[in-house]
Amino acid sequence: MFETKKFIENALEEIRNTVCGKKVISACSGGVDSTVATFLVHKAVGEKLTAVFIDDGLRREGEPEFVVKTLKNLGIKSKFIDARKGFFAALKGKTDAEEKRKAFREKFYKTLGEVSKELKIEFIVQGTIKADVIETVKGIKSQHNVLEQIGIDSQMYGYKIIEPLKELFKPEVRKVGRELGLPKEISERMPFPGPALSLRVLGEVTPEKVAIVRKATEIVEAETGELKTFQNFAVLHNDKATGIKNGNRVYGNIITVRIVDSEDAVTAKATQVPYQTLMKISERITGEIPSVVRCLYDITDKPPSTIEFE
Ligand code: XMP
Numbered sequence: 001m002f003e004t005k006k007f008i009e010n011a012l013e014e015i016r017n018t019v020c021g022k023k024v025i026s027a028c029s030g031g032v033d034s035t036v037a038t039f040l041v042h043k044a045v046g047e048k049l050t051a052v053f054i055d056d057g058l059r060r061e062g063e064p065e066f067v068v069k070t071l072k073n074l075g076i077k078s079k080f081i082d083a084r085k086g087f088f089a090a091l092k093g094k095t096d097a098e099e100k101r102k103a104f105r106e107k108f109y110k111t112l113g114e115v116s117k118e119l120k121i122e123f124i125v126q127g128t129i130k131a132d133v134i135e136t137v138k139g140i141k142s143q144h145n146v147l148e149q150i151g152i153d154s155q156m157y158g159y160k161i162i163e164p165l166k167e168l169f170k171p172e173v174r175k176v177g178r179e180l181g182l183p184k185e186i187s188e189r190m191p192f193p194g195p196a197l198s199l200r201v202l203g204e205v206t207p208e209k210v211a212i213v214r215k216a217t218e219i220v221e222a223e224t225g226e227l228k229t230f231q232n233f234a235v236l237h238n239d240k241a242t243g244i245k246n247g248n249r250v251y252g253n254i255i256t257v258r259i260v261d262s263e264d265a266v267t268a269k270a271t272q273v274p275y276q277t278l279m280k281i282s283e284r285i286t287g288e289i290p291s292v293v294r295c296l297y298d299i300t301d302k303p304p305s306t307i308e309f310e
Pocket of ligand 1: 101132135141142143144145191192193194195231265266302305306307308309310
């Protein structure tokens with residue numbers, strides 16, 4: 001049985017002992033894990049903490065504004081880094097899923113290295129959880145936030161990493177968030193991967209493709225919010241299909257919609273979404289995004305699929 005209060009007490013003590021009154025930054029993407037980790041460290045060290053939000057150009061619609069507002073409401077000092085150009089440059093020409101993840105990870109840690117140097121900081125907090133570590137170590141996916149567990153020393157980027165949630169699974173992270181008093185919109189938030197929409201643009205990532213999948217994501221989320229499923233999203237394919245728009249042949253984009261139920265992301269079930277909802281999503285995606293001519297629904301569970309396509 002997970003004892004939430006005890007976990008928090010121990011974590012606060014451990015964080016204080018580790019940082020010993022020094023300044024800390026926390027990489028906060030606005031997701032459940034990184035926000036809970038940030039809030040926990042803020043509780044432990046207060047004003048010594050600065051949360052860093054990196055805008056990599058790969059976030060969902062309205063996300064950068066949401067994160068800045070959330071941190072402000074929580075009373076946490078924050079720093080906004082506009083790194084969009086650098087991330088697109090790092091991903092340019094990369095088509096292999098693992099290569100893309102590694103390029104993202106490298107750029108992510110280098111960017112944090114620059115911030116830590118500028119702010120003269122020794123420690124960086126991140127919201128790695130147990131599932132991230134397991135999948136990376138097993139070689140299924142190199143989750144962007146797993147380093148030391150696969151033998152990479154973060155000191156090569158110029159700092160030490162603190163991961164207060166690395167022994168927890170998602171349901172426990174949510175319990176910690178609730179116990180700490182985080183608003184529901186954070187503790188119950190749908191999981192979103194660190195490398196963000198880069199995993200949902202199959203093949204090379206460009207600003208134009210990200211804009212397409214961002215719009216499709218917005219539609220999927222708007223039409224499925226009521227379902228209360230674990231994760232709902234859109235994926236842009238790398239290949240194209242024939243369609244008809246305004247009476248003309250269009251060789252256009254394909255979007256797959258993925259909606260899954262899960263407890264901890266280790267296994268997942270494709271949701272039996274009402275057909276009317278799927279039709280509405282398809283009509284909106286093909287109607288509101290000019291280049292999209294085809295919309296598919298993924299009916300595969302995890303395993304054999306993973307939740308994300310990449
Ligand atoms: P998969 O696709 O492996 O995903 O079934 C399991 C859960 O993890 C999320 N995910 C990631 N989260 N960095 C993250 O922070 C990553 O590189 C990453 N890859 C997948 C995914 O969205 C799902 O919730």
